[in-house]
Amino acid sequence: MPDPTDHHPSIGALISREVPASLAECRQLIDEVDALLAVLLEYRATISARVQQLKPVGGRAGRDPRREAEIVDRMARWAPRLGPRRLRRIMTAVIEESLDLAEEAPAAR
Numbered sequence: 001m002p003d004p005t006d007h008h009p010s011i012g013a014l015i016s017r018e019v020p021a022s023l024a025e026c027r028q029l030i031d032e033v034d035a036l037l038a039v040l041l042e043y044r045a046t047i048s049a050r051v052q053q054l055k056p057v058g059g060r061a062g063r064d065p066r067r068e069a070e071i072v073d074r075m076a077r078w079a080p081r082l083g084p085r086r087l088r089r090i091m092t093a094v095i096e097e098s099l100d101l102a103e104e105a106p107a108a109r
């Protein structure tokens with residue numbers, strides 16, 4: 001898989017900055033990164049809700065552990081310090097919350 005920052009150069013520029021030395025600057029950068037994470041999580045949840053409508057069995061009943069393991073393994077290539085164990089915990093929460101949202105508010109058709 002190509003480096004994801006190849007397609008999103010502004011993200012590449014953001015993460016290639018040196019980690020700041022001051023608390024205020026670190027928090028400012030964290031706020032910037034968290035805003036991006038929020039936008040991406042929201043978008044991911046929207047796509048996941050659509051997938052639930054497209055699968056023969058959607059929602060929690062159609063949970064696919066093999067697909068979830070593939071997602072984590074692929075992500076671990078781009079987040080080697082977090083690694084698969086932490087990423088699995090993070091992505092399990094992300095996926096479960098997405099399925100929960102999809103049940104509450106199905107994707108618009």
Ligand SMILES: O=C(O)C(=O)C[C@]1(C(=O)O)C=C[C@@H](O)C=C1
Nearest residue numbers: 048051063064065067068095098
């Ligand atoms: O790919 C799927 O089959 C999905 O339902 C999407 C998704 C996800 O949000 O990534 C959600 C639940 C599955 O267990 C696996 C992945």
